[in-house]
Amino acid sequence: GLYRSDGQGAWMPVAGGLPRGLPTSSPTIGVDGALRVLIKDEGRARGPRIFVSTDDGQTWSEPVPSVPQFVGEEGLLLSPTFSTDHTAFAAVPWDRPLRSVGGGEWAEFGPPGEWTLSTLQVSPTYHRDSLLLMRLDDDSLWRSTDRGDTWTRLRAPWGEQPPAGVTPATGYTPSAVTFSPAYEQDGVLLTRAGDVVYRSSDQGTNWQRVLEVDPLPIHVVFSPEYDRDGVIYLLQGHVVHRSTDRGQSWQALHVAPWSEYEDATLVLSPGWPRDGILLAWTISGQVYQSSDGGQTWQDVSAGLGGDNLRQVLFSPDYAVAGRLYAVPAGPGLYKRAGDSPWLPVTESERPDPTPVPVPTSVPEPT
Numbered sequence: 001g002l003y004r005s006d007g008q009g010a011w012m013p014v015a016g017g018l019p020r021g022l023p024t025s026s027p028t029i030g031v032d033g034a035l036r037v038l039i040k041d042e043g044r045a046r047g048p049r050i051f052v053s054t055d056d057g058q059t060w061s062e063p064v065p066s067v068p069q070f071v072g073e074e075g076l077l078l079s080p081t082f083s084t085d086h087t088a089f090a091a092v093p094w095d096r097p098l099r100s101v102g103g104g105e106w107a108e109f110g111p112p113g114e115w116t117l118s119t120l121q122v123s124p125t126y127h128r129d130s131l132l133l134m135r136l137d138d139d140s141l142w143r144s145t146d147r148g149d150t151w152t153r154l155r156a157p158w159g160e161q162p163p164a165g166v167t168p169a170t171g172y173t174p175s176a177v178t179f180s181p182a183y184e185q186d187g188v189l190l191t192r193a194g195d196v197v198y199r200s201s202d203q204g205t206n207w208q209r210v211l212e213v214d215p216l217p218i219h220v221v222f223s224p225e226y227d228r229d230g231v232i233y234l235l236q237g238h239v240v241h242r243s244t245d246r247g248q249s250w251q252a253l254h255v256a257p258w259s260e261y262e263d264a265t266l267v268l269s270p271g272w273p274r275d276g277i278l279l280a281w282t283i284s285g286q287v288y289q290s291s292d293g294g295q296t297w298q299d300v301s302a303g304l305g306g307d308n309l310r311q312v313l314f315s316p317d318y319a320v321a322g323r324l325y326a327v328p329a330g331p332g333l334y335k336r337a338g339d340s341p342w343l344p345v346t347e348s349e350r351p352d353p354t355p356v357p358v359p360t361s362v363p364e365p366t
Helices: none
Strands: 002-004 011-013 037-039 050-053 075-076 088-090 098-100 118-122 132-136 141-143 188-193 196-200 208-214 220-221 232-236 239-244 266-267 279-282 286-288 307-312 323-328 335-339
Touching: 075 118, 208 232, 220 266, 232 266, 279 307
Parallel strands: none
Antiparallel strands: 002 011, 037 050, 075 088, 088 098, 118 132, 132 141, 188 196, 196 208, 220 232, 232 239, 266 279, 279 286, 307 323, 323 335
8 A cells, every 4th residue: 555644653554546555666746746556456357557646645646548557567658647647668678668648558669560669768858859769689770769669770870789878777777778877968868888888968869989998897987976067977896987068078997906807885974065975885895986087986895894885875975074974784783974984883872663553444534
């Protein structure tokens, strides 16, 4: 089920037309401000049901038919303005994608001929540019600018190499391109094909070679204020590259102190444009910090005890408290403040939750 809070600490089950007692995804928010959730109903032959709310969760509607059963949550893509255009896409690798337009029935769509899908991406500004990008199982990249009615194969400079996004995939389906965080303003797309990073600023019509890389994996992060400063970092092995012009040109910084073959991840401080602080952490348990934008690095692993790591993060109040958290592969949690060594977070340091009475009935919205 789904619960909502008024901010005063009380959580209540959501009603208003939303089915209760069924597995429900966490809400996402479209550019139109509407809430969207997926609900699984094991008693139905169809797949997840999509519900939308335009009044902060008071009332809910189901504007499109249930998703076909073979489509999971990750394969479901919604228009940024789903609450008004009622357009959704179902994209499963090695099958043909489906779409529902205006709340209509699901139907196959895509380029002509025989093929199956590798990945489908919806533009962050789809409600304005109607842009869809589709990589097929033969690694060709196709584009539609009319919501998927007609398709054009892109004349890409990378030949037969498969294009892949430059940021880590969030699920089992890698992307073909990466949209910049300020795509609505700069129109920048990045992709890697073979040992080259390419950039486009015209919806993928033309691509420029912007950086040659080694065969090793790459990891790209954007500045928290990318829309203003246009800064991007690219990490490969122990080499950090930086761009200050939205990916048009790149500068290799000094070689970092970790091994070339370490699986490292780069994280920028929430206040990076002001403090210039970056973290790099390796799965094997090393954490490094840079206070000059990645030019020099200091090993700040003291106290971690060599535990393998799953994640290292800045706290939301980092600018004030200088607090970091490290999540080991095993149980537990570490914290670090300022220049102090890492310390385990104990149970006694975790606040007890305030008991909240459980309602005996579900209140209907007023």
